[in-house]
Amino acid sequence: MTGPQAPWWRPDRLARRRANLEKRAAILAATRAWFTGQGFLEVETPALQVSPGLEPHLVAFATSIRDPGATDGRPLYLHTSPEFAMKKLLAGGMERIFQLARVFRNAERSATHHPEFTMLEWYRAKTSYVALMEDCEGLLAAVAEAAGAGQFTWQGKRCDASAPAERLTVAEAFKRECGIDLLATAPEPLNPSLDLLAAVAKPLGIAPRAGDRWDDLFFRIFMERIEPRLGIGRPTILRDYPISMAALSRPKANDPRLCERFELYICGLELANAFGELTDPFEQRRRFEADMALKERLYGTRYPIDEDFMAALEHGLPPCAGIALGMDRLVMLATGAEHIEDVLWAPVAHSE
Numbered sequence: 267m268t269g270p271q272a273p274w275w276r277p278d279r280l281a282r283r284r285a286n287l288e289k290r291a292a293i294l295a296a297t298r299a300w301f302t303g304q305g306f307l308e309v310e311t312p313a314l315q316v317s318p319g320l321e322p323h324l325v326a327f328a329t330s331i332r333d334p335g336a337t338d339g340r341p342l343y344l345h346t347s348p349e350f351a352m353k354k355l356l357a358g359g360m361e362r363i364f365q366l367a368r369v370f371r372n373a374e375r376s377a378t379h380h381p382e383f384t385m386l387e388w389y390r391a392k393t394s395y396v397a398l399m400e401d402c403e404g405l406l407a408a409v410a411e412a413a414g415a416g417q418f419t420w421q422g423k424r425c426d427a428s429a430p431a432e433r434l435t436v437a438e439a440f441k442r443e444c445g446i447d448l449l450a451t452a453p454e455p456l457n458p459s460l461d462l463l464a465a466v467a468k469p470l471g472i473a474p475r476a477g478d479r480w481d482d483l484f485f486r487i488f489m490e491r492i493e494p495r496l497g498i499g500r501p502t503i504l505r506d507y508p509i510s511m512a513a514l515s516r517p518k519a520n521d522p523r524l525c526e527r528f529e530l531y532i533c534g535l536e537l538a539n540a541f542g543e544l545t546d547p548f549e550q551r552r553r554f555e556a557d558m559a560l561k562e563r564l565y566g567t568r569y570p571i572d573e574d575f576m577a578a579l580e581h582g583l584p585p586c587a588g589i590a591l592g593m594d595r596l597v598m599l600a601t602g603a604e605h606i607e608d609v610l611w612a613p614v615a616h617s618e
Contacts, residue, residue: 274607274612274613275612282608283608283609285601286597286601286603286608286609287609287611289412289413289414289597289600289601290597290601290609290611292412292413293409293412293413293593293596293597293600294366294593295412296408296409296411296412297366297386297405297408297409297593298366299408300404300405300408301364301388304362304401304404305362306362306363306364306388307360307362307363307364308363308364308365308366309352309355309360309363309364309365310365310367311348311351311352311355311365311367312345312351313344313345313367313368313369313370314329314331314342314343314344314345315342315343315344315345315350315351315572316342316343316570316572316573316574317343317350317569317570317571317572317575318343318344318345318346318370318569319345319346319347319349319350319569320554320557320558320561320569320571321346321513321557322557322558322560322561322564322565323561323564324346324371325371325372325373325374325565326343326344326345326346326370326371326372326569327343327344327370327372327381328341328342328343329341329342329343329344330342343569344369344370345367345369345370346369346370346371347367347369347385347387347590348365348367348369348385348387349387349514349588349590350572350575352365352387352389352588353389353543353575353578353579353583353586353588354574354575354578356389356391356583356584356586357578357579357581357582357583357584358578360389360391361390361391361392361584362388362389362390362391363388363389364386364387364388364389365386365387365388366384366385366386366593367384367385367386367387368382368383368384368385369382369383369384369385370382371383376606377604377605377606378535378595378598378606379606380594380606380607380610380613380614381614382614383592383593383594383606384592384593384594385590385591385592385593386590386591386592386593386596387588387589387590387591388401388588388589389543389586389587389588389589390586390587390588391584391585391586392584392585392586393585393586393587394526394542394585394587395505395515395526395527395528395540395541395542395587397587398528398540398587398588398589399431399433399503399505399528399540401589402431402501402503402530402538402589402591403430403431403501405591406418406427406428406501406532407427407428409427409596409600410427410428410600412600413597413600413601415427415600415601415602416428418532418533418599418600419533419599419602420532420533420534420535420598420599420602420604421533421534421604423497423498423533423534424498424499424533425497425498425499425500425501425532425533425599426499426500427600429499429500429501430500431500431501431502431503431530432500432501432502432503433503433505434496434502434503434504434505435504435505435506435524436448436504436505436506436507436508437449437506439492439496439504440487440488440492443491443492443495444467444470444487444491444492445466445469446463446466446467446487447466448463448484448508449508449523450462450466451463451466451480452480452508452510452523455508455509455510455522455523456509456510457510458480458508458510459480460474460478460479460480460483463480463483463484463487464483467483467487470487470491472486472487472490472491480510481510481511484511493531493534493536494534495534496531496534497530497531497532497533497534497535498533498534501530501531501532502530502531502532503528503529503530503531504528504529504530504531505527505528506518506521506524506525506526506527506528507524507525507527507528508523508524508525509522509523509524509525511525511527512525512527512544512553513527513541513553514541514543514544514550514553515527515541515542515543515544516541516542516543516544516545516546525541525542526541526542526587527539527540527541527542528540530591532599533599535595535598535599536592536595537591537592537595537596537599538589538590538591538592539589539590540587540588540589540590541587541588541589542587543583543585543586543587543588545579545582545583545584545585545586546579547576547579547580550576550579551571551576554571555571558571594606594609594610597609
């Protein structure tokens with residue numbers, strides 16, 4: 267692992283990463299070839315945005331932009347995802363697009379997180395999130411072939427790169443791994459009950475902490491008892507989240523308690539997050555405002571809503587589905603690397 271104790275560019279340190287980096291280059295080339303073969307067009311959108319992304323727990327990098335000769339600037343952010351800009355392209359008439367984007371998230375650094383990383387994001391218009399599940403299976407097989415890997419590995423866990431993915435609902439995962447009827451803890455789907463979830467989590471030895479919400483206890487159960495068991499042997503597509511966790515996804519037509527959202531797991535590691543995209547501008551604004559109210563309550567700050575994005579929704583975003591995949595993590599899995607910096611050409615400088 268590259269660390270603060272020595273420069274990342276030293277020949278001995280670079281030599282230890284070189285095999286991973288050569289595979290990284292092959293994986294990126296194979297990714298572009300796979301999407302082109304599926305009729306997608308590669309796009310590029312600016313990292314500087316009015317709104318960085320409105321997930322309540324993400325911390326963005328803030329900056330400002332000045333016109334030539336101006337003394338004052340206006341605030342901008344480095345994007346945490348190219349989502350808003352890519353959806354504007356869909357509203358403009360594009361139908362199959364992908365991007366390998368550099369994205370930025372502050373206050374994130376660990377074995378699987380980096381403050382600047384590569385996100386693969388793609389969208390399909392006029393289709394559902396099921397098509398993205400099939401995309402994932404095809405892409406994983408192409409990446410494994412490019413890396414010369416028949417299986418993905420991480421922390422001693424293995425996953426067959428060419429195996430069809432297990433498709434498991436969130437409710438099924440909670441029932442199978444914990445014996446919990448998750449939907450019964452949300453008699454009001456948009457306002458799930460912390461008390462009901464706490465009662466069924468008690469036999470597991472997991473209890474809420476002061477100030478916890480239902481989501482907080484959900485994730486504690488999930489990360490301790492469920493996530494490490496996903497994607498072992500074959501990839502897992504964990505689908506159909508409770509509607510209270512919809513983010514930018516639309517409700518399921520046949521069960522409004524759930525939303526069209528899935529995450530892809532390999533070897534217990536989350537690799538991608540996908541949505542059947544919400545296209546209702548009024549509901550989208552309501553969710554944005556609720557998320558920013560939560561962010562302000564938890565962290566004392568909020569980010570602006572991108573009104574140009576809202577205008578694109580009002581103009582008409584076609585039925586579509588989109589997904590964001592952590593490319594560095596995928597390279598880790600294909601090379602067996604244990605730390606994200608082992609698959610980066612150059613890391614962001616560590617603090618002293």
